[in-house]
Amino acid sequence: DAGVTQSPTHLIKTRGQQVTLRCSPISGHKSVSWYQQVLGQGPQFIFQYYEKEERGRGNFPDRFSARQFPNYSSELNVNALLLGDSALYLCASSLWGTGYTFGSGTRLTVV
Amino acid sequence: ELKVEQNPLFLSMQEGKNYTIYCNYSTTSDRLYWYRQDPGKSLESLFVLLSNGAVKQEGRLMASLDTKARLSTLHITAAVHDLSATYFCAPSSEKLVFGKGTKLTVNP
Numbered sequence: 001d002a003g004v005t006q007s008p009t010h011l012i013k014t015r016g017q018q019v020t021l022r023c024s025p026i027s028g029h030k031s032v033s034w035y036q037q038v039l040g041q042g043p044q045f046i047f048q049y050y051e052k053e054e055r056g057r058g059n060f061p062d063r064f065s066a067r068q069f070p071n072y073s074s075e076l077n078v079n080a081l082l083l084g085d086s087a088l089y090l091c092a093s094s095l096w097g098t099g100y101t102f103g104s105g106t107r108l109t110v111v
Numbered sequence: 112e113l114k115v116e117q118n119p120l121f122l123s124m125q126e127g128k129n130y131t132i133y134c135n136y137s138t139t140s141d142r143l144y145w146y147r148q149d150p151g152k153s154l155e156s157l158f159v160l161l162s163n164g165a166v167k168q169e170g171r172l173m174a175s176l177d178t179k180a181r182l183s184t185l186h187i188t189a190a191v192h193d194l195s196a197t198y199f200c201a202p203s204s205e206k207l208v209f210g211k212g213t214k215l216t217v218n219p
Contacts, residue, residue, distance in 0.1 A: 033206065033207070035207075035209075041211060041212075042115075042199055042201075042209030042210055042211050042212050043154070043199075043207075043209045044209070045206045045207065045208065048205070048206055055205070056205055056206050058206075088153075090153060090154065092207070098142075098159075099156075099159065100144065100156070100203075100207060101156065102146075102153045102154040102155075102156075103153060104152070104153045105153045
């Protein structure tokens with residue numbers, strides 16, 4: 001069985017650009033959460049979606065947005081990139097708030 | 112707002128020794144997770160603790176939960192080099208809230 005799949009694995013963007021990160025959850029999992037992990041810190045919660053509806057939002061600016069599709073995959077969008085957005089972005093899949101499984105992450109570098 | 116404090120943040124220990132990592136959290140949580148992260152990698156699930164007094168063991172690692180004290184511990188027995196990694200605790204209340212992590216280095 002495939003685990004949580006994230007793409008791309010690495011990405012380099014310029015300040016001010018926009019980026020879209022993608023996540024496919026484990027088959028049967030209807031909940032997807034996004035986390036940002038800055039180097040040397042613990043992951044910080046960005047969004048949680050369940051059944052295509054936003055169920056939680058962390059303390060991130062409106063430049064961050066996300067959505068979940070009918071097949072439960074998800075996209076995280078970040079507009080007007082700042083140097084401080086450089087981080088590992090992790091997607092976690094779960095049935096609903098239980099047994100979170102993380103993908104391998106997308107390493108975003110903003111230059 | 113749920114806050115999590117882990118200590119120590121850095122731990123250097125010799126192979127064969129025992130040690131405990133502590134995780135305190137500020138408000139009621141319905142479950143608590145422990146994860147391992149190797150450098151540049153994602154998070155690997157180690158344990159999920161569901162109730163007061165829960166204890167789980169896997170190899171040289173044992174995790175426990177005291178919901179009344181809002182405290183979880185991760186005990187390392189007879190450490191080996193392969194355990195070198197960063198360990199995170201994450202209580203959950205609809206979302207995971209992570210501590211800053213404990214970077215463990217096991218020296219020969």
